[in-house]
Amino acid sequence: MHLGATIPLEDLVDLGLTAGHLSNIGAMSDEELAAEGRRYSEAGIIAVQTGGYCNLISTDENHRRDCIANLRSLLTRAERAGCRWVVVGGGHRDPAKPTDIFSAHPDNWTAEARALLAESCAAVLDGWSSATTGLVVETWVMTPLDSPAAARQLADTVNHRNFGILFDPVNMMNLDRHFRSGAFIGTCFDTFGDQIRLVHLKDTLIKAESFTYHMAEVPIGDGNLDIGQLLREADGLDEGIPLVIEHLAGFDAYAQAVSRMREIAAKNSLSFVSPRQSGTLREES
Numbered sequence: 001m002h003l004g005a006t007i008p009l010e011d012l013v014d015l016g017l018t019a020g021h022l023s024n025i026g027a028m029s030d031e032e033l034a035a036e037g038r039r040y041s042e043a044g045i046i047a048v049q050t051g052g053y054c055n056l057i058s059t060d061e062n063h064r065r066d067c068i069a070n071l072r073s074l075l076t077r078a079e080r081a082g083c084r085w086v087v088v089g090g091g092h093r094d095p096a097k098p099t100d101i102f103s104a105h106p107d108n109w110t111a112e113a114r115a116l117l118a119e120s121c122a123a124v125l126d127g128w129s130s131a132t133t134g135l136v137v138e139t140w141v142m143t144p145l146d147s148p149a150a151a152r153q154l155a156d157t158v159n160h161r162n163f164g165i166l167f168d169p170v171n172m173m174n175l176d177r178h179f180r181s182g183a184f185i186g187t188c189f190d191t192f193g194d195q196i197r198l199v200h201l202k203d204t205l206i207k208a209e210s211f212t213y214h215m216a217e218v219p220i221g222d223g224n225l226d227i228g229q230l231l232r233e234a235d236g237l238d239e240g241i242p243l244v245i246e247h248l249a250g251f252d253a254y255a256q257a258v259s260r261m262r263e264i265a266a267k268n269s270l271s272f273v274s275p276r277q278s279g280t281l282r283e284e285s
Contacts, residue, residue, distance in 0.1 A: 090143025134162030
């Protein structure tokens with residue numbers, strides 16, 4: 001397994017991580033993209049993701065088509081930088097906010113929304129073939145990709161070698177799953193584990209003082225997520241996949257999260273790839 005974070009390259013090196021996030025590649029020239037890829041490669045860091053978040057199931061058909069075109073362009077740019085995955089969310093069907101990236105709407109969970117998401121992903125990847133770069137859709141309970149079955153269905157429908165699922169277990173939490181997160185994580189890996197290309201790491205906790213319950217992100221180790229189960233399941237995949245820490249404020253918070261992840265891994269007799277091993281996404285040890 002590769003441990004990474006959404007922090008600058010220099011911080012990744014300082015923390016001994018092997019997976020990172022590329023930012024703002026849409027504004028780079030071809031020469032700058034290649035140079036950025038070399039910086040990561042020379043540092044022993046795999047550029048595993050870049051953000052392409054947009055609304056692939058927008059009720060505004062022109063906007064949906066623009067999203068598809070922009071993602072096709074971003075795939076090419078990511079490939080030039082040696083980046084493994086362009087990340088997109090499942091989108092939404094809120095007609096009041098068709099260009100927003102996120103919005104809760106009852107039509108998000110319809111069969112029509114799921115079919116449109118698959119159609120859009122297939123259009124993004126139409127004619128695309130790459131040895132390095134593909135498209136992943138991130139799981140989130142507010143989107144069509146809200147359950148293990150939905151993730152399986154999407155992967156099977158798109159059915160493209162450069163497509164996969166970004167598994168974010170915290171994004172999939174609800175009241176039931178929150179209190180049995182280990183079992184839920186196991187179900188996810190049993191159902192679509194062969195399609196998981198990337199995992200996002202954070203933790204979750206229900207704020208009991210709120211009369212209308214509030215499920216909040218918290219630092220790793222301060223919440224209810226069964227991270228040990230997550231690591232055991234991820235370690236069981238054929239290839240060492242990247243696990244990327246996100247949504248923290250500042251170097252110290254990320255350093256603490258990295259330390260806690262290593263402690264949890266050690267308690268489960270697991271380890272992460274070290275920088276000297278990180279030339280490949282396949283586990284070396």
